[in-house]
Amino acid sequence: MNWPVMRAVIAKDVIAVRRSKAVVIPMLAVPAILMIVLPLVIGLAARSSGHSDISRILGNVPGDIARPIRELPQKEQLVVLVNGYLLAPLFLIVPLMVSAVLAADAFAGEKERKTLESLLHLPIAARDLFYAKLLTAFIPAMVVSWVGFVCFCVVSNTVAWPVLHRIFVPTPLWLAMILWVAPAVATLGLAVMVRVSARARTSQEANQLGGAVILPLIFLAVGQSSGLLLVPLPIALAIGGVIWIVALVLVQGGAKRFTRDQLAASV
Amino acid sequence: MPPAIETHDLTRSFPSGLALDGLTIDVPPGEVLALLGPNGAGKTTTVRLLNGILTPDRGHARVLGLDPTTHGDDLRRRTGVLTEHAGLDERLTARENLTLTGRMRGLDRAWVERRTTDLLERFGMADRADLPVQGTSTGQRKRLALARSLLHDPEVLFLDEPTSGLDPAATRDVIDLIGSLATEHGRTIVLATHFLGEAGRLADRMAVLHRGRLHAFGRPADIAAELWEGLDAHLDVGTPVDAATADALRSATGVSMVVPSPSGAVVRVAERAVVPHLVQLLVERGLAVYGASAHAPTLEDVYFAVEARIAATEGRPATPPPLEVLSTSVPEGVAS
Numbered sequence: 001m002n003w004p005v006m007r008a009v010i011a012k013d014v015i016a017v018r019r020s021k022a023v024v025i026p027m028l029a030v031p032a033i034l035m036i037v038l039p040l041v042i043g044l045a046a047r048s049s050g051h052s053d054i055s056r057i058l059g060n061v062p063g064d065i066a067r068p069i070r071e072l073p074q075k076e077q078l079v080v081l082v083n084g085y086l087l088a089p090l091f092l093i094v095p096l097m098v099s100a101v102l103a104a105d106a107f108a109g110e111k112e113r114k115t116l117e118s119l120l121h122l123p124i125a126a127r128d129l130f131y132a133k134l135l136t137a138f139i140p141a142m143v144v145s146w147v148g149f150v151c152f153c154v155v156s157n158t159v160a161w162p163v164l165h166r167i168f169v170p171t172p173l174w175l176a177m178i179l180w181v182a183p184a185v186a187t188l189g190l191a192v193m194v195r196v197s198a199r200a201r202t203s204q205e206a207n208q209l210g211g212a213v214i215l216p217l218i219f220l221a222v223g224q225s226s227g228l229l230l231v232p233l234p235i236a237l238a239i240g241g242v243i244w245i246v247a248l249v250l251v252q253g254g255a256k257r258f259t260r261d262q263l264a265a266s267v
Numbered sequence: 268m269p270p271a272i273e274t275h276d277l278t279r280s281f282p283s284g285l286a287l288d289g290l291t292i293d294v295p296p297g298e299v300l301a302l303l304g305p306n307g308a309g310k311t312t313t314v315r316l317l318n319g320i321l322t323p324d325r326g327h328a329r330v331l332g333l334d335p336t337t338h339g340d341d342l343r344r345r346t347g348v349l350t351e352h353a354g355l356d357e358r359l360t361a362r363e364n365l366t367l368t369g370r371m372r373g374l375d376r377a378w379v380e381r382r383t384t385d386l387l388e389r390f391g392m393a394d395r396a397d398l399p400v401q402g403t404s405t406g407q408r409k410r411l412a413l414a415r416s417l418l419h420d421p422e423v424l425f426l427d428e429p430t431s432g433l434d435p436a437a438t439r440d441v442i443d444l445i446g447s448l449a450t451e452h453g454r455t456i457v458l459a460t461h462f463l464g465e466a467g468r469l470a471d472r473m474a475v476l477h478r479g480r481l482h483a484f485g486r487p488a489d490i491a492a493e494l495w496e497g498l499d500a501h502l503d504v505g506t507p508v509d510a511a512t513a514d515a516l517r518s519a520t521g522v523s524m525v526v527p528s529p530s531g532a533v534v535r536v537a538e539r540a541v542v543p544h545l546v547q548l549l550v551e552r553g554l555a556v557y558g559a560s561a562h563a564p565t566l567e568d569v570y571f572a573v574e575a576r577i578a579a580t581e582g583r584p585a586t587p588p589p590l591e592v593l594s595t596s597v598p599e600g601v602a603s
Contacts, residue, residue, distance in 0.1 A: 001375065004370070005371055005372075007370075008370035009371055011367065011370070012371065015363065015367075016356050019359075051405060112351040113356065115355070116354075117350045117352075117354055117416075118348070118354030118412075120320045121346075121348040122343060122368070123319055123339075123341070123344045124371060125548050128412070185463075185470070260321075260339070261320070261321050264320040264321050265321065
């Protein structure tokens with residue numbers, strides 16, 4: 001792999017994306033709402049109703065979540081339940097969503113802007129181009145997710161401090177999810193979206209086609225992520241490992257099938 | 268010296284049909300090849316195959332001694348391409364478009380910065396260097412794209428419609444630049460264009476493509492020699508010649524055809540030496556001769572003659588060429 005050339009491709013795309021309000025605003029606004037505003041509002045609401053009896057709510061959540069929360073003092077229960085468990089899916093949704101938006105633009109956007117052919121005429125190996133486009137979506141997605149996660153932790157701990165008087169997020173399981181599982185899920189979505197983008201004519205078409213794949217992944221992430229917080233750490237890491245293997249197999253397959261000819265023929 | 272570009276039976280099809288069918292050509296180093304033909308003729312497909320971004324279904328090509336299919340990246344380091352759409356990222360500045368291209372080409376960053384500044388000045392873009400491309404005129408974009416294609420000082424340049432969308436002054440500048448690249452700097456240039464005027468000024472060789480097939484290839488004069496015998500002489504006597512004078516000209520030695528023109532007549536002569544005799548004939552008939560010149564058919568004449576031949580074989584009306592070409596240059600029995 002030619003890293004300097006790949007870095008140049010990534011730099012070009014990142015500079016261009018940074019200047020595109022149509023991409024930047026949703027890319028930052030949605031994570032900001034999900035990872036800062038939502039935990040702030042819900043956390044404040046949970047804190048103010050901290051003395052209410054949530055046993056009925058706990059009756060509706062899985063026993064593995066309810067049990068450690070029932071052991072907490074009543075005033076801590078709601079805020080820990082909401083910000084410590086129920087918002088967990090956001091950390092899989094955000095990287096998946098951001099990377100999917102950027103990946104949809106990877107090749108389809110270049111076609112739309114009529115810049116793809118010039119790119120193909122450069123001496124960049126097809127595989128380097130594929131990986132560079134993948135990283136162009138992956139790096140900002142993870143930066144947004146991790147910065148968002150830090151913000152989430154600050155907001156959640158600040159909101160809960162008057163009640164808890166201790167830092168309650170991140171736990172080791174949270175860290176495993178954000179640092180290990182979330183990148184794997186983002187890569188899985190990317191592997192699909194970059195291939196879709198290479199075939200689509202516009203990024204809108206890529207988003208529509210990719211949505212059919214990404215949406216089920218989002219639902220799966222939402223359904224399973226809270227559950228990840230209940231399993232022992234080695235099992236969470238192992239689950240992340242399995243997702244990584246599937247994602248990397250898909251990425252490798254995509255890189256092997258990716259050819260200049262395929263793209264040039266669609267320009 | 269081996270050809271800079273050679274192809275043999277180069278063929279490529281898409282789901283929509285055959286785009287290029289058995290192209291065999293060769294271009295010596297330092298020459299300009301004009302790829303001519305209507306939309307869908309296969310010009311852009313040829314450029315893409317020669318630069319290795321498409322792979323042929325059949326046949327092969329060598330550019331600078333390299334096979335574009337197997338040594339595409341090595342080749343693309345030595346070629347430059349101006350695509351039909353300038354292909355600039357509108358969100359980047361003019362300078363960024365060039366410097367980032369240089370970096371994507373793997374060139375030294377400091378060298379690219381210096382070269383970019385030089386090119387922006389040379390192409391009259393220095394004052395817009397740090398402004399986004401969005402908002403620049405078509406002409407400025409074309410100049411910028413041309414500057415980008417020259418960034419790494421390529422040995423072979425592929426130019427797809429380099430003057431489309433340019434105003435007359437910018438067109439002249441670009442044509443002059445392309446001409447100097449070939450004549451002074453020895454670059455080999457493939458010029459895919461609809462504009463026969465610019466092709467005529469620049470091209471050493473021409474290739475006429477139609478629906479993916481090569482219908483004529485070579486130096487315009489050589490193709491003309493196959494199409495016509497002799498030269499067209501323009502005789503200016505101020506008014507169209509009368510029938511008697513036309514007959515007298517027709518019966519002169521070395522004359523094969525006479526067509527009255529608004530200012531006199533256009534006469535097909537076997538060689539330039541016939542022209543003084545015709546002038547003498549006109550003077551003897553009491554006519555004032557304001558001018559007489561013989562010129563070989565232009566690239567434009569040749570192109571329309573080839574087009575007419577294609578139309579005749581396909582049984583359709585020929586593309587109407589300019590009036591003068593229609594009246595004087597289409598060989599007998601060719602135009603329908």
